[in-house]
Amino acid sequence: MNDSLTPKTIRPPFGRYSHGVQAPAGSRFIFTSGQLGIRSDDSVPEDIEEQAEICFENIRAILAEGGMDLSDIVRLNAFVTRREDMRRYMNVRDRYVVEPLPASTLYIVSGFTRPEFLVEIEAVAARVD
Template sequence: MMIPLAPATIAAPFARYSHGVEVPAGWRLAVCSGQLGMASDGTVPESPREQADCCFANIAAILAEAQMTLTDIVRINAYVTDRAHMQGYMDSRDAHVGTPPPASTLMIVSGFTRPEFKVEIEVIAAAP
């Protein structure tokens, strides 16, 4: 299991994420490219939460190829196109990641390849 790193000398995280995580020696890593909020049939849901759920579904499928699950995620980089989309993304993240939560960064960006995309998520996962 990954080991959360939480130094007492810095402020606690703003949300449900770890400041850092340690991956035990000898574990395998899987690195996922950024996944956009698009379903397997090519549709793009309207809400940021539904888009984030699609991102995590795509990530789950990629990790399954490496015999891993969403609970093996140790690092998330997430991008949203507006502050108003942050809560939908965070609700999805909190519903999909394990405990302890992974290290995580959330950035607000000006846009993606198509204007209907509001969320993109990339991850690193680790497992024995």
């Protein structure tokens, strides 16, 4: 089991994440590419929440393909194009992250390869088999 590292000597996290995560020795890792909010039929919702849900469902599918699940995520990096979408992204993230809470960073970026993309999420997962 991965362990959350949130020292009492530093400010608590701003949201539902850990300052650090320790994976046990001998862990197997899965690193996902950044997932965009595009469906398998190439449609892209206009809403950031729907795009974020697609990203997390894609991550869930990638992890399942490797024999892991969302509880194995140790690190999330998320990128949004509009500061006003931060809270809406985090509301979706909070529905998908489970204990132990992963380390997480959220970036505001100027854009992605196509203007309709509003969010991109990448994950690192670890598990001892």
